[in-house]
Amino acid sequence: xxxxxxxTVRRSVRVPCEPAKAFALFTERMAxxxxxxxxxxxxPQAAVVVEPHVGGRWYERGEDGVECRxxxxxxxxxxxxxxxxxxxxxxxxxxxDFETLVELHFTPEPDGGCLVTLxxxxxxxxxxxxxxxxxxxxxxxxxxxxxxxxxxxxx
Amino acid sequence: xxxxxxxxxxxGDASRRLILEHLAEQESPVGxxxxxxxxxxxxxxxxxxxxxxxxxxxxHVAGTRRIYRVDPAGLRAxxxxxxxxxxxxxxxxxxxxxxxxxxxxGRDEPGPHPTEGNPS
Numbered sequence: 001x002x003x004x005x006x007x008t009v010r011r012s013v014r015v016p017c018e019p020a021k022a023f024a025l026f027t028e029r030m031a032x033x034x035x036x037x038x039x040x041x042x043x044p045q046a047a048v049v050v051e052p053h054v055g056g057r058w059y060e061r062g063e064d065g066v067e068c069r070x071x072x073x074x075x076x077x078x079x080x081x082x083x084x085x086x087x088x089x090x091x092x093x094x095x096x097d098f099e100t101l102v103e104l105h106f107t108p109e110p111d112g113g114c115l116v117t118l119x120x121x122x123x124x125x126x127x128x129x130x131x132x133x134x135x136x137x138x139x140x141x142x143x144x145x146x147x148x149x150x151x152x153x154x155x
Numbered sequence: 156x157x158x159x160x161x162x163x164x165x166x167g168d169a170s171r172r173l174i175l176e177h178l179a180e181q182e183s184p185v186g187x188x189x190x191x192x193x194x195x196x197x198x199x200x201x202x203x204x205x206x207x208x209x210x211x212x213x214x215h216v217a218g219t220r221r222i223y224r225v226d227p228a229g230l231r232a233x234x235x236x237x238x239x240x241x242x243x244x245x246x247x248x249x250x251x252x253x254x255x256x257x258x259x260x261g262r263d264e265p266g267p268h269p270t271e272g273n274p275s
Contacts, residue, residue, distance in 0.1 A: 009238045013245040015252035025252055033247035038240065116248065118241050123234055 007123040016113045019106035020079035026104065026116070027052065027082065031060075040093060041068045050084070052076060058084050069094045071102075080106050086120065100125055165209035170194055171202045175225065178212055182224035 015022050030048035039045040041062035048060045056073040071085035082104040089095050101121040106114050165171060170192065177188055185203065189196040203223055206212040213226035 007234055009234055009241055011238065011241045011245050013249045015249050016256040017252050021255075022252060025255060026248060029251065033244065033251045035240070035243055035247065116245060118245060120237055120241060123237065126233055 006121060009120045009123065010117065012115055012117040014109065014113055014115050018079075018112060019108055019114045022106050022114050022116055023079040023082065026106075034060075039068075040070075040088060041066055050082075069096075071099075074101065082106075089126070098125065165205050165211055168202070168205075170198070171206055174199065174202055174206065175211060178223055178225050182222050184220045184222055186220075188223070 017025070027050045030050065031045060034045070034048055036045060039060060039062070041060060041064075043062035043064040043066065046061050046063045050056065050058050051073060054073055054076050056076070057069060058071045058073065059067050059069045061067050069087065071087045073082075073084055075081060075083035084102045084104075086100045086102045087094055087096065087098050089098055100123060101119075103119045103121065105117045107117070108114050173192060174188060177183060177191055185196060185199055188203075189199045192199060194202075203212060203214075207214065207226075210226050212223050214221045214223050216222070
């Protein structure tokens with residue numbers, strides 16, 4: 001009856017730096033590339049932190065100093081692999097009982113750069129929260145509002 | 156194949172969103188839905204058809220009644236959003252990596268251009 005197959009989104013991008021540098025940039029400067037409108041705090045996002053160890057917290061800090069959890073570090077294996085839990089529901093709220101996985105691989109390329117691949121796994125778990133899922137379409141600040149930008153930029 | 160546009164159109168109506176909210180709480184036949192809504196039963200049926208086309212609700216037959224419920228296939232719309240979302244995140248990350256690389260290289264040698272992953 002219910003869909004039990006694992007649902008995953010995969011994306012990849014090539015960058016000119018080697019894995020170690022890419023890994024460091026990704027984990028240390030996340031606020032610099034995170035889309036600003038995808039923040040779960042009340043005030044504008046000031047920082048995004050990935051604590052560099054297994055069990056470390058993944059969170060954002062608003063300009064008001066308030067921290068909002070996103071998830072935690074499941075695997076910390078620089079320079080090649082990073083696994084984080086994504087515990088933000090479809091309505092952009094942290095829920096300690098909700099867990100999906102974001103896996104990152106940094107694979108060296110012959111030209112000295114690297115290929116960054118991202119897999120967001122276990123999306124089927126959003127299905128257990130169908131009611132919350134619809135709120136996202138309904139809110140002005142939700143994903144619906146930025147869909148045009150998504151399709152334009154991410155094609 | 157249900158596109159995000161179809162899903163958004165389906166959700167772009169307050170009555171349909173209300174129907175979805177009811178169904179998310181509890182699967183129901185059309186009569187029960189109509190009793191809880193300020194619109195006629197035929198109108199509810201019409202909205203249900205739009206929601207079904209968008210794969211947001213599905214129906215099954217129980218005895219003589221058709222029961223409607225939230226369709227997990229609607230998850231695909233969510234997946235599409237996340238696909239676009241991570242595409243943007245990685246795209247922006249690649250831009251940052253390009254800038255940093257160019258700055259630290261100190262030369263005019265351009266690095267490889269970032270390419271998008273395959274949008275499956």
